[in-house]
Amino acid sequence: MTSAPPERIYLDHAATTPLDPRVLEAMMPYLTTAWGNPSSLYAEAQDARRGLDSARATIAGILGCRPNDLIFTAGGSESDNLALRGAAWAARRAGRGDHIITSAIEHHAVLHTTERLEQAGYRVTYLGVDGEGFIDISELQDAVGDDTILVSVMYVNNEAGTVEPLAEAVRAVKEKNRKTVFHTDAVQAAGILDLDVDSLGVDLLSLAAHKFYGPKGVGALYVRPRTPLFPQQLGGAQEKNRRAGTENVAGVFGMAASLQLAYDEFDSRTAHYRDLRDRLLFGVPERVPNVHVTGPQPSSAHPEALEGRAANNASFCFEYIEGEPILIALDLAGVACSSGSACTTGSLEPSHVLTAMGVPEDLARGSMRLTVGASNTRDQIEYFLETLPGIVSRLRSLSPTWPERTRS
Amino acid sequence: MTSAPPERIYLDHAATTPLDPRVLEAMMPYLTTAWGNPSSLYAEAQDARRGLDSARATIAGILGCRPNDLIFTAGGSESDNLALRGAAWAARRAGRGDHIITSAIEHHAVLHTTERLEQAGYRVTYLGVDGEGFIDISELQDAVGDDTILVSVMYVNNEAGTVEPLAEAVRAVKEKNRKTVFHTDAVQAAGILDLDVDSLGVDLLSLAAHKFYGPKGVGALYVRPRTPLFPQQLGGAQEKNRRAGTENVAGVFGMAASLQLAYDEFDSRTAHYRDLRDRLLFGVPERVPNVHVTGPQPSSAHPEALEGRAANNASFCFEYIEGEPILIALDLAGVACSSGSACTTGSLEPSHVLTAMGVPEDLARGSMRLTVGASNTRDQIEYFLETLPGIVSRLRSLSPTWPERTRS
Numbered sequence: 033m034t035s036a037p038p039e040r041i042y043l044d045h046a047a048t049t050p051l052d053p054r055v056l057e058a059m060m061p062y063l064t065t066a067w068g069n070p071s072s073l074y075a076e077a078q079d080a081r082r083g084l085d086s087a088r089a090t091i092a093g094i095l096g097c098r099p100n101d102l103i104f105t106a107g108g109s110e111s112d113n114l115a116l117r118g119a120a121w122a123a124r125r126a127g128r129g130d131h132i133i134t135s136a137i138e139h140h141a142v143l144h145t146t147e148r149l150e151q152a153g154y155r156v157t158y159l160g161v162d163g164e165g166f167i168d169i170s171e172l173q174d175a176v177g178d179d180t181i182l183v184s185v186m187y188v189n190n191e192a193g194t195v196e197p198l199a200e201a202v203r204a205v206k207e208k209n210r211k212t213v214f215h216t217d218a219v220q221a222a223g224i225l226d227l228d229v230d231s232l233g234v235d236l237l238s239l240a241a242h243k244f245y246g247p248k249g250v251g252a253l254y255v256r257p258r259t260p261l262f263p264q265q266l267g268g269a270q271e272k273n274r275r276a277g278t279e280n281v282a283g284v285f286g287m288a289a290s291l292q293l294a295y296d297e298f299d300s301r302t303a304h305y306r307d308l309r310d311r312l313l314f315g316v317p318e319r320v321p322n323v324h325v326t327g328p329q330p331s332s333a334h335p336e337a338l339e340g341r342a343a344n345n346a347s348f349c350f351e352y353i354e355g356e357p358i359l360i361a362l363d364l365a366g367v368a369c370s371s372g373s374a375c376t377t378g379s380l381e382p383s384h385v386l387t388a389m390g391v392p393e394d395l396a397r398g399s400m401r402l403t404v405g406a407s408n409t410r411d412q413i414e415y416f417l418e419t420l421p422g423i424v425s426r427l428r429s430l431s432p433t434w435p436e437r438t439r440s
Numbered sequence: 441m442t443s444a445p446p447e448r449i450y451l452d453h454a455a456t457t458p459l460d461p462r463v464l465e466a467m468m469p470y471l472t473t474a475w476g477n478p479s480s481l482y483a484e485a486q487d488a489r490r491g492l493d494s495a496r497a498t499i500a501g502i503l504g505c506r507p508n509d510l511i512f513t514a515g516g517s518e519s520d521n522l523a524l525r526g527a528a529w530a531a532r533r534a535g536r537g538d539h540i541i542t543s544a545i546e547h548h549a550v551l552h553t554t555e556r557l558e559q560a561g562y563r564v565t566y567l568g569v570d571g572e573g574f575i576d577i578s579e580l581q582d583a584v585g586d587d588t589i590l591v592s593v594m595y596v597n598n599e600a601g602t603v604e605p606l607a608e609a610v611r612a613v614k615e616k617n618r619k620t621v622f623h624t625d626a627v628q629a630a631g632i633l634d635l636d637v638d639s640l641g642v643d644l645l646s647l648a649a650h651k652f653y654g655p656k657g658v659g660a661l662y663v664r665p666r667t668p669l670f671p672q673q674l675g676g677a678q679e680k681n682r683r684a685g686t687e688n689v690a691g692v693f694g695m696a697a698s699l700q701l702a703y704d705e706f707d708s709r710t711a712h713y714r715d716l717r718d719r720l721l722f723g724v725p726e727r728v729p730n731v732h733v734t735g736p737q738p739s740s741a742h743p744e745a746l747e748g749r750a751a752n753n754a755s756f757c758f759e760y761i762e763g764e765p766i767l768i769a770l771d772l773a774g775v776a777c778s779s780g781s782a783c784t785t786g787s788l789e790p791s792h793v794l795t796a797m798g799v800p801e802d803l804a805r806g807s808m809r810l811t812v813g814a815s816n817t818r819d820q821i822e823y824f825l826e827t828l829p830g831i832v833s834r835l836r837s838l839s840p841t842w843p844e845r846t847r848s
């Protein structure tokens with residue numbers, strides 16, 4: 033017997049998160065009274081400038097960097113584009129080489145940018161990953177040469193939830209070539225993992241506020257002092273000449289407030305995510321036949337060992353059915369989830385992440401990503417687990433490839 | 441006798457404008473309930489998608505274009521950067537040439553981008569302007585050759601308020617080379633002048649919401665169908681693959697709401713601006729000696745003929761004093777204004793706009809820009825006109841170059 037859903041159940045927090053009402057409240061002064069242009073000199077502008085400064089200090093506190101090491105952007109994609117192009121062009125200008133290393137499972141904001149850089153004459157190595165999505169540190173180190181100017185490896189994969197061994201990767205790269213700049217797309221890691229840039233050792237780190245209960249349209253790029261970086265968006269002298277354009281003061285302040293809340297409440301939030309995630313990781317295969325967990329594999333013997341998987345991510349591939357019909361049926365049943373990245377919705381190609389992990393194309397088309405968040409409850413997860421099997425078996429009964437159908 | 445200011449008097453609406461409370465109200469659903477990722481498939485996402493679509497239709501209605509001709513960006517600087525680089529790289533790829541024409545008085549978002557394009561091998565012609573800031577149409581037409589891929593001329597100059605003869609300029613360019621792409625930075629024109637892209641004839645047009653009582657951190661680029669444009673921010677498939685990144689739904693919706701209000705109330709707003717502007721244009725030189733109006737000159741005989749000047753802009757240069765001390769003294773007296781572009785505040789160089797107009801360097805350093813807005817009143821302007829002379833004469837009495845000082 034399936035209980036009725038008490039409300040909509042949102043299980044796609046990797047796509048975006050609701051704006052925390054406390055964050056909106058923190059933003060309100062900058063949407064009402066403190067609306068001046070922070071570059072101006074007069075009193076109205078100083079309120080806005082103080083808001084920017086305070087936001088910069090807050091985020092720097094969480095990243096363990098200096099406030100001036102942060103460049104505010106319009107989001108994760110801009111941060112990634114700025115990091116890669118900015119570092120690549122600066123290094124070429126300095127005659128330092130033209131080799132870039134990244135992984136095959138990066139977000140398209142990284143991969144489409146490295147493709148554009150290839151067109152401009154850069155040489156790019158795409159690291160493979162193992163069946164759980166992990167890069168191989170020795171493969172990475174072997175790939176680094178004297179002309180390797182940039183490495184970009186994401187912190188948490190947005191589809192499979194794989195947590196890359198970032199600190200180890202940075203050490204391996206710097207051991208081989210200490211001048212190589214290391215960028216990480218940490219968009220999916222904020223609020224889930226420690227962001228201390230010195231522990232990680234990275235030179236560039238991308239963030240997007242709307243992934244951690246902040247507003248859409250705002251992000252940041254951390255830049256380690258003395259990292260050569262050509263500005264990309266040109267114009268006014270904002271962000272110390274590193275990113276032109278009147279600052280999105282309310283958005284930046286909201287980003288800082290939401291990041292602060294994420295780390296103030298870090299332990300309770302991530303414990304909550306982990307609890308719900310594990311119910312999904314173990315519960316789905318218990319209730320549905322012919323399903324595979326994608327990304328780092330849970331072990332019922334050692335569930336606590338799942339350190340290599342983001343606390344909020346449970347992802348699967350179903351045999352014999354495609355992901356999209358499952359999502360549509362779940363949506364009708366009150367559950368929001370996705371088959372992969374929101375940025376590639378509607379694409380007919382199977383996920384580049386899953387295929388890089390060796391998931392066969394047919395199976396990769398049956399993907400479902402669940403990413404839990406602050407508002408989810410055990411009851412919601414229970415309802416989901418009760419609802420899913422019926423949906424899957426109904427869809428399979430319509431599938432020409434489903435063995436039980438062909439047998440009947 | 442000087443009356444006390446009833447409140448702060450903000451005369452820098454070209455730097456930024458307050459967010460209209462009606463616009464904030466329109467944005468609120470997208471900051472609270474409709475927070476889904478518009479690229480996703482489920483119900484939560486559809487509310488956000490509908491908000492984006494509705495905003496696109498609203499703006500398209502005002503520009504007289506199709507909704508799909510608009511690309512949402514993070515602001516005017518991104519729009520300018522995207523327009524110039526996107527058009528330049530697309531034209532080079534098509535083998536169409538490498539010549540670009542712009543004017544010497546553009547915003548730095550244009551000029552710093554053309555400088556970067558020069559480094560990449562493009563040839564750039566910088567058109568001069570006359571004493572009032574107008575480009576010369578025949579000089580423009582003479583500069584267009586078979587290899588001219590792009591012309592970028594702003595609609596309204598942000599410092600001098602000059603309204604360039606855009607429709608005429610487009611005709612002159614297209615007559616000579618119909619393949620040349622014409623971009624205009626219309627950031628200062630929105631809410632002040634007609635934005636119909638077909639009357640203007642432009643192929644690309646940049647907007648920034650925070651200049652017309654919308655939110656900071658959001659803008660748009662109009663792109664005429666079949667205009668070759670390489671995307672700049674790469675990643676997801678948003679904006680039909682022309683600008684990656686999760687959309688700033690609340691910001692975009694706010695931009696549309698504020699643009700709609702600006703054109704719903706166009707006649708009354710611009711009449712109000714013009715009334716206050718003329719009081720300043722005529723009143724300041726009446727009360728202060730040795731002051732020059734910069735930009736298009738008013739004529740007391742035909743004030744109604746001032747069509748070539750933005751309705752909200754009154755700008756001046758004072759002999760014998762620098763602009764910054766005036767602004768500081770005015771700030772203390774309750775008035776917010778600027779010496780030029782907010783984006784170049786703190787620069788020690790005299791304005792490139794004023795020097796291009798032939799204003800001598802010393803005089804250009806004594807610049808003051810007043811840009812009126814919806815909340816300004818005749819009483820505020822009267823207070824300003826009463827307050828200014830005392831400030832100017834006090835500062836001049838301290839100036840070593842002031843003749844009355846050296847005479848005493």
